[in-house]
Amino acid sequence: MSRSPLVSTPVPEVDSVDEVLALVRARGGRATTARRLLVQALFDHGGHLSAEELAAEVQATSPDIHVSTVYRNLEELERLGVVTHAHLGHGPATFHLATRRHGHLVCEECGTTIEAPLSLFESLSKQASAKLGFAVDPVHSAVMGRCRRCRTR
Amino acid sequence: MSRSPLVSTPVPEVDSVDEVLALVRARGGRATTARRLLVQALFDHGGHLSAEELAAEVQATSPDIHVSTVYRNLEELERLGVVTHAHLGHGPATFHLATRRHGHLVCEECGTTIEAPLSLFESLSKQASAKLGFAVDPVHSAVMGRCRRCRTR
DNA sequence: TTCGATGCAAATAGTTTGCATTCTA
């Protein structure tokens, strides 16, 4: 039995801000205010926050933390495997904790993002792997379409 | 039997540059040099060309056709249903003729785009529709992952 | 000869980078 592409990326077990910061320190990094607030924001809001929105969140407490700092920290947290981003069609990338693994369905009409359980991607993953040798990563993906409300409207 | 979301968008039957331009004229539009060259480029290269690349293509013949003109024309052709675009992760959007309907698999590592037959998306479409009321549009979607070469490398 | 289309420049959104300064460990 081969390893499923659905579980190909091992995600560190982190359930709290402090655990993430411990991970950061273990790598030689430092626990700064910006870092702590960013991680807190990621824990507070489940997902689908853009860098800009996360910056706003963080700035509510610490007004002069810059967006570029948020970007740099998100990059770092992604390297640590704590954070994941997804590109959702037109708009900016969105970020969430890597533990909250799900796919993304994005409505072309109203822009709403729906979290999709990974099970929806199973058949696609199997076929893509078998026929094309391609290992699907549903977490980074955005599947466009039309949401229920916009369909019936 | 309900209408499948996979065939929800009717695509005009256009097999040549002139047919597209006729469509444009029928709508009160004009057959300009820029338009003709752009449509030609779309017919020549199957797909996955960004606006920038299409501009370069067109500029090989007519050097001072501007990118903004290409964007405006792509928008217009999309309104006519002749052209489709897809967002492929990080990079720019890519455009192709709407008759060439396919999904997109994008390698996160090397950036290669693979055309995927719509059949791969059938199970995902059915489940998304049944469970979430969401009509998947595989043509506009990019599914991220890892291609065969990068996996085995 | 009209009005749709173009060229150009400038605006915009999202993201990245260089550099001097600050602050954690």
Place this chain on the structure above:
DNA sequence: TAGAATGCAAACTATTTGCATCGAA
């Protein structure tokens, strides 16, 4: 106090828009 991280400004990429001019019908 060394070096990691930050703030700020500026660069960069992809795309859109305003406006005067041009050209297809």
